Amino acid sequence: MKTIQQHFTVAYSFPVIFTSDAFGAGSAALLRVLAGEGERPRVLTVIDSKVLRINPDLLEKLNRFAADHSAEVEILVPPLVMRGGEACKNEPGEVEKIHALVERHGLCRHSFILAIGGGAVLDAAGFAAATAHRGVRLVRMPTTTLSMNDAGVGVKNGVNAFGRKNFTGCFAPPFAVVNDFDFLRLLPARELRAGIAEAVKVALIRDRAFFDFLYASRALLAAFESEVMQRMIVRCAELHLEHIATSGDPFEFGSSRPLDFGHWSAHKLEELTQGEIRHGEAVAIGIALDSLYSFELGMIGELDLRRILATLEGIGFQLYHLALEWVDVEKSLRQFQEHLGGELSIPLLDGIGARSDRHDIDAALYRKCIKTLASRRNQTEKSDDRKKLQPDLPGDPGHLLP
Template structure:
């Protein structure tokens, strides 16, 4: 009888990368970027989001001058951002062709300048080209600077599912340039604050109190306060990724996805008309109310969370939570739970709130209580109060 033999493989790989907070990084006197490029072959290409070129008309000239002053050449590809780049495979092919044609290898650099969706998609291309080339992220939105751009995930959408295709591949470096935030419209300025509220609710009550106390100034686009918010939010995300013991999510626990299971489904159902942060705000509201209905949070804490979200300008309810012409919960929302379970590897783990600043994981969610939570949000929202038909249906 044949006896099987086993060789047990085991090794560890240490990852480290800087997350730099700066201003005017393409000013030749700012050496943050060039200091990183000098660590390798110094050969680089750059992918920039179309919207950035439109908001900053001189940006391509600045980039070319920056590299010229430092004795380097850098080809530039301008490509759309937003969920369009994550939904259309042709854009990934375009980035891969760009990498191929300019002979970018594992010791060269791909610099990605844009919002979270562009960074996700370009990062995915960088991770699969040559099994991984050096990626320098330059996030340009609040959400990408304080959350998605500082982590280790890259992804695109497929089969109607958000982030179905993706990799865990840490960037070579992240450079946050606060100047890019000044040109954001109000929706994108506000959207990224949702991720700060999220991480504060599950990890740092003092930070949540700080956000609540500074709502008016943040709404008035106080740059100093926004830079503080971005830094603390990024710090909490980076700390969790580096110290929680599961940076590549081999388990089924994703605490930083508080409020995200519903958010991802709402984005899809709305045809991505909802920005990610707007959907996350609704997801946070839903899971906060669910936490209350299952005996965790007290009523005052629920009020504080919902009041903070509404004061920041977020809607806490979206009509897609309900079936059309009905007050019944949309069945696709329950499907969102199943898709989240699949994404976690088969075991559902949802983060709820035990109290502000402290999360608690659960392995199941009641459809009945979820329906109650949706009804609660409906009746607490401006959508309800401004719609006599909905009021009449609820009586």
């Protein structure tokens, strides 16, 4: 018998740019990314349908950009409009449409797919880009809080299948990410808020000072104050990028997935509510649940737990959803383990700003934590009712905490 052990490494490097008015005449960021190698590449643009509906002038801006820079890049018209939101990840035909256009327009591996949209469109378009010719260059242009501070900067692409989130997908870093803050201007409040949960998540597992900033800024974040939102987005994206670059496992070959703190139950909630609850809203509940569980295990103190729950609620998240009662804890953890491969590994908090993976999970204790969230919710509702009857009743958040 003879075994030749193959070994090689591939270095990845891509820019993540934060800008505004990216298609404007005064902005060179996008052109530099697309035309940087001087090849006059072809660019297929894929746009989230809701982004286009809310920004009707986007097509005109894109056309003007294409005309102004036709010597350097060939932007194909018309762009492909992809169904926004989870619909594009649930419908296999959406990825096929991109493949068909890559084939029809003769795009090559040096061509670009410029994906403009929320995390769902970026995931689906990214999967199409990674699989056409085994990899056409992908430039992501995220348009939601969550896609700017998390989904857009990652190395994962994928769609849903068999009723399971992200069942079909691949690891493929983008060529570049261009974040244009202008897209947030017309983003509905629910979407603006949802993505902030990922910032709380990454702060809790990696950066206590960032958590302190989020705690102190919770009222400004609830009001979507633009400077604070931008600081939150940039630091959150930076922490995600740092984690991917330095964790030693960017393509998740191991069983641990620290960035999935608060996510095992969040994925279940999204499935159970069939997308009625936003990913970030589910993550906020998942963070509350995993923080409570960390507290029960003595991994964080009561004051830290109170600050975490106050941050999430101060930003405007509900920390309970009826569907939590339907979560089969054992089965959900098994499915989470199956998706990661290897032994079960749940990231929990080890104080604020650090994490510790646990492999032995006490399902009964998790059920107790779910009950705690439910009873906190009931108390909040009762307190809200009392406040309606007596508008001057002083708020007493202390009694709502476990």
